[in-house]
Amino acid sequence: MSATTQTPIIPIRSSSEPPQVIAPDAETIFATRAQRFEQLAEGHSLGDWLRFLAAITRAQHAALQSLPALALPDANQLARAREHRMPPLPAQSWPRDPLWQTSLRRIAAAIADVAPEPARKDLARLAGYDSERIEALAERVLHTELYGDDVALLPYVAAALQVLWTAGAARLGAKHISTLDVPGVCPCCGFLPVASVVRGGGEVGNLRYLHCALCNTEWNLVRVKCSSCNATEGISYRHLEAEGLQGTDAVRAETCDSCKSYLKIVYTEKGPVDPVADDLATLALDILVDEAGYARSGPNLLLVPGG
Numbered sequence: 175m176s177a178t179t180q181t182p183i184i185p186i187r188s189s190s191e192p193p194q195v196i197a198p199d200a201e202t203i204f205a206t207r208a209q210r211f212e213q214l215a216e217g218h219s220l221g222d223w224l225r226f227l228a229a230i231t232r233a234q235h236a237a238l239q240s241l242p243a244l245a246l247p248d249a250n251q252l253a254r255a256r257e258h259r260m261p262p263l264p265a266q267s268w269p270r271d272p273l274w275q276t277s278l279r280r281i282a283a284a285i286a287d288v289a290p291e292p293a294r295k296d297l298a299r300l301a302g303y304d305s306e307r308i309e310a311l312a313e314r315v316l317h318t319e320l321y322g323d324d325v326a327l328l329p330y331v332a333a334a335l336q337v338l339w340t341a342g343a344a345r346l347g348a349k350h351i352s353t354l355d356v357p358g359v360c361p362c363c364g365f366l367p368v369a370s371v372v373r374g375g376g377e378v379g380n381l382r383y384l385h386c387a388l389c390n391t392e393w394n395l396v397r398v399k400c401s402s403c404n405a406t407e408g409i410s411y412r413h414l415e416a417e418g419l420q421g422t423d424a425v426r427a428e429t430c431d432s433c434k435s436y437l438k439i440v441y442t443e444k445g446p447v448d449p450v451a452d453d454l455a456t457l458a459l460d461i462l463v464d465e466a467g468y469a470r471s472g473p474n475l476l477l478v479p480g481g
């Protein structure tokens with residue numbers, strides 16, 4: 175093309191331009207997820223476990239509603255984070271408010287009566303730990319060291335940390351969260367995504383958003399791209415129905431042949447879905463892609479690894 179025929183590219187920014195970042199809604203995020211867990215539990219072979227997860231998520235909702243307004247980074251700190259393209263509430267270094275341990279105690283108390291027997295024992299053990307020991311468990315969650323002693327306690331600790339970070343992300347709002355140079359980590363907290371969501375309508379129609387496993391912030395990533403290594407070739411999709419198993423094509427595993435990783439995608443056009451709940455209701459898909467040689471690139475913090 176010659177210079178004379180080139181049309182200048184004028185960036186158009188209208189109010190209908192889809193957002194790059196979507197902050198969580200503190201009033202609905204956990205309540206909606208709890209409903210989805212209940213719905214998925216119906217007739218599911220892991221129904222009891224999914225109902226227990228619904229109870230945990232309802233407890234997260236209650237804990238979040240009772241959390242006082244958190245201290246957030248000030249204008250200077252936010253400007254610095256933006257300038258250095260760093261997340262404003264980094265999982266590994268944001269000085270977390272000790273109130274998160276109050277959330278943990280509230281969640282543990284709320285689920286004590288409905289917990290299955292092994293979980294009851296875990297919760298009793300957790301109740302006996304001092305705050306220093308609990309902070310050490312939090313460090314493991316926030317550094318994704320999801321193995322070793324007390325691994326069964328980590329989902330409860332993570333549930334309370336999700337409450338704190340979600341409160342922070344919601345209070346900060348999308349206007350204070352800028353996309354980073356590394357598209358595979360959360361622009362709010364730097365944590366890994368639990369899954370992708372492809373939204374079916376409105377201003378974000380058919381766009382893919384990665385959903386943070388810790389703070390529930392979502393950020394845009396083009397479709398058919400590996401969130402772990404950025405590869406755009408060798409990407410495939412697998413779902414349970416296609417494999418002749420009971421399941422839904424609303425949840426697919428996006429596998430990458432370049433780095434041999436995968437992450438699930440949930441499609442909202444097929445009905446109500448939740449990246450955390452639908453991920454856990456399709457563990458058969460994890461087994462399938464794991465056997466095919468792919469490793470998961472982001473954790474679901476409510477799952478006991480190997481449990």
Ligand SMILES: [Zn+2]
Binds near residue numbers: 360361365388391
């Ligand atoms: Zn996050």
Ligand SMILES: [Zn+2]
Binds near residue numbers: 400403405432435
């Ligand atoms: Zn990859």
